[in-house]
Amino acid sequence: xxxxxxxxVKIPTVFRRFTGNEAEIDLAPGTxxxxxxxxxxxxxxxxxxxxxxxxxxxxxxxxxxxxxxxxYLEKLETQANEGDRxxxxxxxxxx
Amino acid sequence: MKYKSILDLIGHTPLVEVRSLSPAxxxxxWVKLEGQNPTGSVKDRIxxxxxxxxxxxxxxxxxxxxLEPTSGNTGIAIAMVAKLKGYRFTxxxxxxxxxxxxxxxxxxxADIIYSPGAEGTNGSVAMAxxxxxxxxxxxxxxxxxxxxxxxxxxxxxxxxxxxxxxVKAFVAGLGTGGTLTGVGRRxxxxxxxxxxxxxxxxxxxxxxxxxxxxxxxxxxxxxxxVLDGKVKVKAxxxxxxxxxxxxxxxxxxxxxxxxxxxVAQRVAERLAKDGGGDVVCLLPDGGWKYLSTEAWxxxxxxxxxxxxxxxWW
Ligand SMILES: Cc1ncc(COP(=O)(O)O)c(C=O)c1O
Numbered sequence: 470x471x472x473x474x475x476x477x478v479k480i481p482t483v484f485r486r487f488t489g490n491e492a493e494i495d496l497a498p499g500t501x502x503x504x505x506x507x508x509x510x511x512x513x514x515x516x517x518x519x520x521x522x523x524x525x526x527x528x529x530x531x532x533x534x535x536x537x538x539x540x541y542l543e544k545l546e547t548q549a550n551e552g553d554r555x556x557x558x559x560x561x562x563x564x
Numbered sequence: 565m566k567y568k569s570i571l572d573l574i575g576h577t578p579l580v581e582v583r584s585l586s587p588a589x590x591x592x593x594w595v596k597l598e599g600q601n602p603t604g605s606v607k608d609r610i611x612x613x614x615x616x617x618x619x620x621x622x623x624x625x626x627x628x629x630x631l632e633p634t635s636g637n638t639g640i641a642i643a644m645v646a647k648l649k650g651y652r653f654t655x656x657x658x659x660x661x662x663x664x665x666x667x668x669x670x671x672x673x674a675d676i677i678y679s680p681g682a683e684g685t686n687g688s689v690a691m692a693x694x695x696x697x698x699x700x701x702x703x704x705x706x707x708x709x710x711x712x713x714x715x716x717x718x719x720x721x722x723x724x725x726x727x728x729x730x731v732k733a734f735v736a737g738l739g740t741g742g743t744l745t746g747v748g749r750r751x752x753x754x755x756x757x758x759x760x761x762x763x764x765x766x767x768x769x770x771x772x773x774x775x776x777x778x779x780x781x782x783x784x785x786x787x788x789x790v791l792d793g794k795v796k797v798k799a800x801x802x803x804x805x806x807x808x809x810x811x812x813x814x815x816x817x818x819x820x821x822x823x824x825x826x827v828a829q830r831v832a833e834r835l836a837k838d839g840g841g842d843v844v845c846l847l848p849d850g851g852w853k854y855l856s857t858e859a860w861x862x863x864x865x866x867x868x869x870x871x872x873x874x875x876w877w
Binding site: 528529531533536537538540541542556558560561 | 684685686764765766767781782788791792793794795796797
């Protein structure tokens with residue numbers, strides 16, 4: 470696990486055009502909501518890409534903390550601590 | 565044992581303990597071997613249910629060709645049932661499905677229309693939906709047809725409860741959501757405290773790469789309220805645990821089985837602190853259709869690349 474005090478956030482290819490092609494971004498620990506705010510500060514408009522006007526995650530976007538879907542944890546209140554891995558991914562179906 | 569038709573062999577799959585894969589003494593892990601179904605996957609259950617539902621409602625008649633978007637298993641299962649019941653069948657499938665899936669579909673006499681592999685199954689859904697506007701087709705549509713859920717609610721779920729009435733947790737892969745919604749609902753009606761967890765594949769960059777968010781897809785039949793958690797699993801972890809199933813327990817299962825085992829172990833660790841009990845893992849198919857990925861024989865790095873190149877879900 471990283472010990473530089475940061476949370477690693479993985480950005481999928483579809484969103485990299487909003488992050489200057491950055492695939493992994495180090496942010497300060499916080500809730501998922503706070504992490505998204507940090508991303509939006511760094512890359513203005515980012516939030517609007519993954520959230521709807523009500524401030525909820527777009528239904529086709531999944532956010533994972535250490536591989537667990539935050540929708541089934543505390544949603545945007547889910548805490549990501551130092552060394553945790555956060556990933557944003559679009560939903561896909563199988564079958 | 566005598567049977568009148570291969571269709572009578574669908575379901576009633578065995579539940580086998582995998583002692584060496586349990587992370588705790590007070591947790592017993594069991595796997596339900598869906599690879600034992602006639603075409604080798606859990607999808608035989610829903611193929612029969614979908615086609616019989618179409619017949620019952622009158623929407624499916626002998627002059628129609630069945631059309632279905634699939635990553636493979638559902639297609640193979642429908643191909644078999646359609647053949648026995650005398651329907652033509654066309655599968656719409658991503659062009660990066662494994663060779664074995666393509667060969668099996670051809671063997672059962674199905675036609676295949678390919679959708680771009682980079683769009684994954686979502687691309688097949690979009691293409692089939694467009695094609696199905698042609699009235700010569702009947703599309704059962706596993707992603708939106710309650711018969712998918714019902715096959716698990718009336719079949720898979722009760723089978724588990726019959727074998728393990730005190731089951732504490734259930735883990736399965738999430739594709740259409742049929743397995744998790746149907747089994748999850750049935751188990752929670754039996755005991756609301758039973759935990760239900762989904763294993764979700766983290767596909768290669770290629771699959772996520774070329775699509776936009778508008779191409780995202782959530783199957784209408786999937787009911788997220790039955791889930792207590794959802795965990796994503798990489799190809800690499802799935803391969804490791806698919807191999808462990810074979811090497812430690814002699815069970816030859818498909819790659820998504822490994823993903824399910826990986827998640828079941830996380831669930832088992834939590835259950836161990838909470839009094840322990842039985843965990844059931846549903847293994848959707850056998851390993852046959854994935855032999856060409858060399859997942860069992862190659863070094864992990866090579867196997868990982870080869871699995872990421874094909875659709876393994
Ligand atoms: C190999 C494999 N694993 C898991 C699944 C998930 O099953 P379900 O569609 O019931 O969610 C599927 C089908 O989608 C599959 O083919």
